[in-house]
Amino acid sequence: MSVQEQNHRGAYLVWLVGLAAYLVAVFHRSSLAVAGLVASERFDISAAQLSTFVMLQLLVYAGMQIPVGLAVDRFGPRAVMLAGAVVLTLSQAAFAFSESYATALAARFFVGMGDAMTFVCLLRLVNAWFSPGKVPQITLLTGPIGQLGAIIAAVPMTWALSQLGWTKAYLLAAGFGLVITVAVLAFVRDEPKARSVRGAALSWTNIRTSLGASWEHPGTRLGFWMHFVTQFSSTVLGLLWGYPFFVRGEHTSETFAGTLLTLMVVAVMIAGPVLGRLIGNYPWHRSTIVLTIVSAIVVVWTAVLAWPGDAPGWLLVVMVIVVGVGGPASMIGFDLVRTSNPIDRLSTATGIVNQAGFLASLITVIAVGVILDLTGQNFKAAMSFQYVLWALGLLQVWRYRVKTRARMVRDDPGRWARYTRIG
CATH class of the missing domain: 1.20.1250.20 (MFS general substrate transporter like domains)
Structure with a gap:
């Protein structure tokens, strides 16, 4: 080594x-x-x-x-x-x-x-x-x-x-x-050679420069939209609407609803290290991995929402497992930040990306509640709001992956030649 x-x-x-x-x-x-x-x-x-x-x-x-x-x-x-x-x-x-x-x-x-x-x-x-x-x-x-x-x-x-x-x-x-x-x-x-490190003073000029440079890089924007589109479905289920959706929308027992949410957490735990090794081995295909995972999430949700009557238990199990993978998949966005920004503005760029999934989750939590009130507790209609954010997120991931790859090849062709060889 x-x-x-x-x-x-x-x-x-x-x-x-x-x-x-x-x-x-x-x-x-x-x-x-x-x-x-x-x-x-x-x-x-x-x-x-x-x-x-x-x-x-x-x-x-x-x-x-x-x-x-x-x-x-x-x-x-x-x-x-x-x-x-x-x-x-x-x-x-x-x-x-x-x-x-x-x-x-x-x-x-x-x-x-x-x-x-x-x-x-x-x-x-x-x-x-x-x-x-x-x-x-x-x-x-x-x-x-x-x-x-x-x-x-x-x-x-x-x-x-x-x-x-x-x-x-x-x-x-x-x-x-x-x-x-x-x-x-x-x-x-803070670092191996220093207990504490300090960066440039937070003047308005430096703040604007750091934010502007971070957001200007297409890799930061790609990371933002990756985090946005992968995380919100699992967060919304786990944080607020999963239990009511399963019990009232799909008419499962309370015990089975709890089991489904536990399975989703298990999927999160297992998927994390697997995805970590995957993107480490195939860095050029990080956006492809995200697009594949989100597409799978959309497919299983569509199967559940389009199923006549209540979806069968096995399909709900498949859904929570696939949706659970979206949680750790959102972390791939931070790896785009790492390879797109210098260390002195890494945390600023990370903060930009980290807000994306929570903004999407907040929008969905509110929208689902509003739609439930308007439709008399129609959970399938309410959960269908997710398609709006999936469509937006997938479009932006595809858009910025093209720009990010072009920028990275231009800035460091040797490094990305190595990445394409291994991935």
Whole structure:
């Protein structure tokens, strides 16, 4: 193995600590999922008001991506990750003591903000500590493992809410943030040769230059649309509408609906490392892999929605597995960012891309709810809204893959000649 192919010493320790921070952030993001009924009673709110928590967190998370990316390029991933851990800890503690809907919303706003300050930092650390050949595999492994935070949140929070009550349960959750803060302080370094790095000052001129240069490169735009078109279907199912769609739209049992959502998570976990190795071996065909996966998602959804009456159970199983693959497939967009931008604006470009899938998810969550209200709970009509975003996303991926390939061949013909030979 050449020096260029070797990871830096301590790379896995830095990654594992950063991964733990991301897992805890997802835990905090998902900690309300099992507390819906308790929250409705505590704050005396309707189902629509309860869903506002989810939409607010998505909106804040997406809206914070570019500011966070700029901050990471300026102050380094360690400082921003620490800030995120502190914000998450304090906001969860505030949520624990919230007794009104307004204060609870404010607390969840800051949960979304702290959550947004973690993932971009982790990707920057991966790029700094691992060899270029290893980065795609670690990146596509990072997302699925981090999503385990949503699963881990379910059982402990259910137990804590029933045994300890609202305030103590969320204070206990906030305590995880303290542990992560100490771990990041002790073990995370921005780069192998420096505990902390600093970029250019955040003047308006530098911000415009960084954003403009990042967005100008077609590789960043291709990554944006990859993330946009692959992620939203699985996110919408897992975050809000999957359970109601299966139980009320397809008339499955509640147990089977839960099993379907669990299978989707399993598909995410398995697909991540497989896709990581695939794009590492065939970098020239990253957009082809995305186009193939999204086309498969569209096909299985079409089969379910077009099926006369309720779709059979086996078809729903196939659907959640295929849709689940779209989650880690969205991470391929970050690999386009890596090969299209210099390190000094990598996090800014990553932030641009990372907002795409969450914007698509937010649009879909809202649209499905509106269509359900307008059609008297017609889930097939509501879920058909996804075709609008699939059509837009696929068109843009195809458009920018042509431009990205042309730019990359022009900028570094030797490198991309090697890529086309292996892929």
